[in-house]
Amino acid sequence: MKLSGGVEWALHCCVVLTTATEPVPAARLAELHDVSGSYLAKQLQALSRAGLVTSVQGKAGGYVLTRAPELITMLDVVTAVDGAQPAFVCTEIRQRGPLATPQEACTRPCPVARAMAGADAAWRAALEAISIADLARGVDDDYGPTALAGIRAWLGGPAEGDTASGGQQLNGR
Amino acid sequence: MKLSGGVEWALHCCVVLTTATEPVPAARLAELHDVSGSYLAKQLQALSRAGLVTSVQGKAGGYVLTRAPELITMLDVVTAVDGAQPAFVCTEIRQRGPLATPQEACTRPCPVARAMAGADAAWRAALEAISIADLARGVDDDYGPTALAGIRAWLGGPAEGDTASGGQQLNGR
DNA sequence: CGAACTCGGATAATTTCTGTCCGAGACAAT
DNA sequence: ATTGTCTCGGACAGAAATTATCCGAGTTCG
Numbered sequence: 548m549k550l551s552g553g554v555e556w557a558l559h560c561c562v563v564l565t566t567a568t569e570p571v572p573a574a575r576l577a578e579l580h581d582v583s584g585s586y587l588a589k590q591l592q593a594l595s596r597a598g599l600v601t602s603v604q605g606k607a608g609g610y611v612l613t614r615a616p617e618l619i620t621m622l623d624v625v626t627a628v629d630g631a632q633p634a635f636v637c638t639e640i641r642q643r644g645p646l647a648t649p650q651e652a653c654t655r656p657c658p659v660a661r662a663m664a665g666a667d668a669a670w671r672a673a674l675e676a677i678s679i680a681d682l683a684r685g686v687d688d689d690y691g692p693t694a695l696a697g698i699r700a701w702l703g704g705p706a707e708g709d710t711a712s713g714g715q716q717l718n719g720r
Numbered sequence: 721m722k723l724s725g726g727v728e729w730a731l732h733c734c735v736v737l738t739t740a741t742e743p744v745p746a747a748r749l750a751e752l753h754d755v756s757g758s759y760l761a762k763q764l765q766a767l768s769r770a771g772l773v774t775s776v777q778g779k780a781g782g783y784v785l786t787r788a789p790e791l792i793t794m795l796d797v798v799t800a801v802d803g804a805q806p807a808f809v810c811t812e813i814r815q816r817g818p819l820a821t822p823q824e825a826c827t828r829p830c831p832v833a834r835a836m837a838g839a840d841a842a843w844r845a846a847l848e849a850i851s852i853a854d855l856a857r858g859v860d861d862d863y864g865p866t867a868l869a870g871i872r873a874w875l876g877g878p879a880e881g882d883t884a885s886g887g888q889q890l891n892g893r
Numbered sequence: 894c895g896a897a898c899t900c901g902g903a904t905a906a907t908t909t910c911t912g913t914c915c916g917a918g919a920c921a922a923t
Numbered sequence: 924a925t926t927g928t929c930t931c932g933g934a935c936a937g938a939a940a941t942t943a944t945c946c947g948a949g950t951t952c953g
Binding site: 722743745746747761762764765768775776777778779780781782783 | 927928929930931932933940
């Protein structure tokens with residue numbers, strides 16, 4: 548049982564987007580977190596498909612949160628990036644083998660599947676109870692308000708690493 | 721986020737082992753569930769390593785539960801087969817990039833990791849609350865006591881598919 | 894009207910999971 | 924005591940999913 552690694556990136560990106568009021572390009576987010584820009588783009592696309600962020604194209608384009616951070620739960624982000632299907636998928640092995648249960652008796656999921664579904668529901672409920680705004684508040688509580696303010700300033704500031712060559716590479720980490 | 725498919729097999733095998741009082745070979749369990757015997761052996765080995773079942777070698781060998789079914793939780797089986805590490809692993813991306821948080825300020829996990837750990841704890845708690853005995857009781861409630869009794873009888877009965885050739889193939893499904 | 898910058902989806906490389914095989918060890922019968 | 928057969932245990936390929944990357948379509952600004 549492993550969760551897609553991109554989930555972590557997506558969650559942190561959402562917290563960062565909380566501070567910004569203008570669209571933030573994917574390349575800028577990748578540089579801030581020092582991760583692969585090409586791969587981060589995939590996660591942001593997933594968020595866009597799920598309707599959590601809006602993509603603005605063009606010269607001053609980027610990504611913006613569609614709703615207030617209080618209305619975006621962690622479950623929304625996890626579901627968007629990692630997929631909606633539950634961790635456990637019942638193969639219905641009770642209907643196989645020499646002592647297979649007749650199909651007419653299988654109106655409800657088997658006890659194993661029911662227990663797994665309950666555990667999955669508990670997991671999702673825990674994630675649904677925490678919003679992106681809660682995460683941002685947690686960052687403030689841990690490192691003080693200066694941390695998010697610094698990020699906000701950095702996002703609006705000039706692109707780092709800009710030497711004589713105006714070209715801005717997207718590759719690498 | 722996907723759970724190893726072998727978890728389902730292992731759980732059902734534990735429920736089946738509840739009915740048996742003598743060692744049950746892996747090949748017999750595979751035939752009962754109509755699954756790959758070679759791969760099921762891997763899952764049972766994991767259960768053996770975790771100390772949930774005891775392996776008896778020799779002619780009348782097989783697997784037996786080490787404790788009473790009430791003392792084996794679903795979490796035990798899931799942990800044994802799928803591994804103990806949590807679904808979410810924090811990469812500590814807060815310590816990377818131009819605005820990296822200094823290492824001295826990272827005494828506790830970041831808010832994202834804390835929330836994920838909490839969700840994982842809820843998931844594990846739900847699985848820990850259900851024992852193998854509870855699953856067996858659920859089977860009785862769904863299909864009546866005849867189901868498990870029939871399995872018990874089949875386990876002690878003769879090997880199916882035994883024609884003139886005494887050889888018993890382990891391969892195939 | 895041109896140019897540059899953005900996202901979006903289609904395309905390879907890597908890792909994990911799935912499935913299989915054969916050898917070492919142990920019990921039972923002879 | 925010895926032989927034979929049956930069992931588990933770990934080492935070995937194949938397949939699927941994940942990770943990572945590139946280039947084209949569309950849009951906005953100058």
